[in-house]
Amino acid sequence: xxxxxxxxxxxxxxxxxxxxxxxxxxxxxxxxxxxxxxxxxxxxxxxxxxxxxxxxxxxxxxxxxxxxxxxxxxxxxxxxxxxxxxxxxxxxxxxxxxxxxxxxxxxxxxxxxxxxxxxxxxxxxxxxxxxxxxxxxxxxxxxxxxxxxxxxxxxxxxxxxxxxxxxxxxxxxxxxxxxxxxxxxxxxxxxxxxxxxxxxxxxxxxxxxxxxxxxxxxxxxxxxxxxxxxxxxxxxxxxxxxxxxxxxxxxxxxxxxxxxxxxxxxxxxxxxxxxxxxxxxxxxxxxxxxxxxxxxxxxxxxxxxxxxxxxxxxxxxxxxxxxxxxxxxxxxxxxxxxxxxxxxxxxxxxxxxxxxxxxxxxxxxxxxxxxxxxxxxxxxxxxxxxxxxxxxxx
Numbered sequence: 080x081x082x083x084x085x086x087x088x089x090x091x092x093x094x095x096x097x098x099x100x101x102x103x104x105x106x107x108x109x110x111x112x113x114x115x116x117x118x119x120x121x122x123x124x125x126x127x128x129x130x131x132x133x134x135x136x137x138x139x140x141x142x143x144x145x146x147x148x149x150x151x152x153x154x155x156x157x158x159x160x161x162x163x164x165x166x167x168x169x170x171x172x173x174x175x176x177x178x179x180x181x182x183x184x185x186x187x188x189x190x191x192x193x194x195x196x197x198x199x200x201x202x203x204x205x206x207x208x209x210x211x212x213x214x215x216x217x218x219x220x221x222x223x224x225x226x227x228x229x230x231x232x233x234x235x236x237x238x239x240x241x242x243x244x245x246x247x248x249x250x251x252x253x254x255x256x257x258x259x260x261x262x263x264x265x266x267x268x269x270x271x272x273x274x275x276x277x278x279x280x281x282x283x284x285x286x287x288x289x290x291x292x293x294x295x296x297x298x299x300x301x302x303x304x305x306x307x308x309x310x311x312x313x314x315x316x317x318x319x320x321x322x323x324x325x326x327x328x329x330x331x332x333x334x335x336x337x338x339x340x341x342x343x344x345x346x347x348x349x350x351x352x353x354x355x356x357x358x359x360x361x362x363x364x365x366x367x368x369x370x371x372x373x374x375x376x377x378x379x380x381x382x383x384x385x386x387x388x389x390x391x392x393x394x395x396x397x398x399x400x401x402x403x404x405x406x407x408x409x410x411x412x413x414x415x416x417x418x419x420x421x422x423x424x425x426x427x428x429x430x431x432x433x434x435x436x437x438x439x440x441x442x443x444x445x446x447x448x449x450x451x452x453x454x455x456x457x458x459x460x461x462x463x464x465x466x467x468x469x470x471x472x473x
Contacts, residue, residue, distance in 0.1 A: 117427040121420065122444075122467040124428075127160050130450040130463030137447040139174035142198055143464065155200040158443050164200025169193065177216050179203065179234065195220075195234070204236050217250035217271055231255075231273070240273035252287035254305065268292070268307065277307040288357075289323045291339075302326070311341060321356050322383050347383070360404025362386065362421055378407065378423070387423030394419065406444065406467070418446065418467065426467065444468070 301313030
């Protein structure tokens with residue numbers, strides 16, 4: 080009898096310990112033992128939403144859609160963690176842009192886009208025949224008619240540019256790339272009223288950025304302004320923006336750097352062969368290596384000054400498309416998730432955050448994170464938002 084009692088007590092203690100351990104390791108509520116953040120001199124860390132959600136879209140324009148369970152309804156949060164809208168039924172969302180987010184559902188043929196919701200989570204437009212609703216911006220949505228021609232509607236659903244194009248992209252910086260044939264043929268630019276800014280003469284055309292767009296005729300590149308006039312005639316075998324007003328060009332096999340007026344910059348040595356430079360909030364992620372064999376990644380400012388190099392900080396990048404100009408998600412030599420801010424300061428994140436998951440750092444130092452599973456493996460469904468709060472005058 081005594082032995083049975085001892086065994087019973089031992090089993091009870093074991094079960095109680097297991098329950099307590101599970102309560103600590105599992106993430107059923109906000110107070111789960113995950114508030115022991117690594118110390119740093121620059122930021123305090125706090126949960127905006129703990130990692131208890133099945134799925135979350137990262138913050139954009141101060142909003143994020145989140146759902147707690149697979150297949151469950153979505154809740155819209157603001158940057159303070161307040162609920163803006165709850166109980167929204169959809170299979171998924173794209174991030175907010177221009178005050179709108181696209182929601183969609185899955186079908187046997189893939190995704191079917193339903194329409195748009197505003198920043199309050201209210202449906203502002205259904206798109207039964209969406210014709211590519213992800214192509215929108217500057218108050219215009221690309222839409223096909225029943226004949227397959229493309230035009231643009233406004234955010235109220237009214238046609239503002241009648242369907243007349245075989246191919247068309249979204250408006251950016253007040254301009255859109257269109258073609259009355261197809262994008263495999265010649266293309267040109269229109270303004271928001273549908274007026275032709277250029278003839279459809281280009282073999283390649285890129286969206287406008289900093290008031291200019293790169294175009295190609297035949298095998299040669301040039302640069303146009305928003306009136307459709309050439310800044311650079313199409314005479315270059317290569318033309319790539321390196322700074323907002325500095326371009327890397329090759330003409331007749333000779334390489335140089337020029338400013339927006341076409342002046343050669345003999346002392347400018349910065350190169351980025353890995354990808355074209357795109358600035359966000361005054362910062363850009365670039366490759367300093369002159370070959371494509373191994374990227375030497377760094378962050379520069381708009382004057383071309385190196386703010387920090389990843390190899391100097393012994394950090395590496397998981398994805399090229401995660402830098403918002405303020406915070407760069409990285410992992411260190413021990414595969415621990417970290418953030419490098421715009422000044423090159425490193426903030427270590429808790430070890431239970433999965434370094435293999437692509438962290439997103441957007442909107443007011445709010446970071447979408449993924450928890451590592453209790454077995455040390457990737458744990459689908461455990462997503463949350465961590466906020467970085469600057470200390471003192473940092």
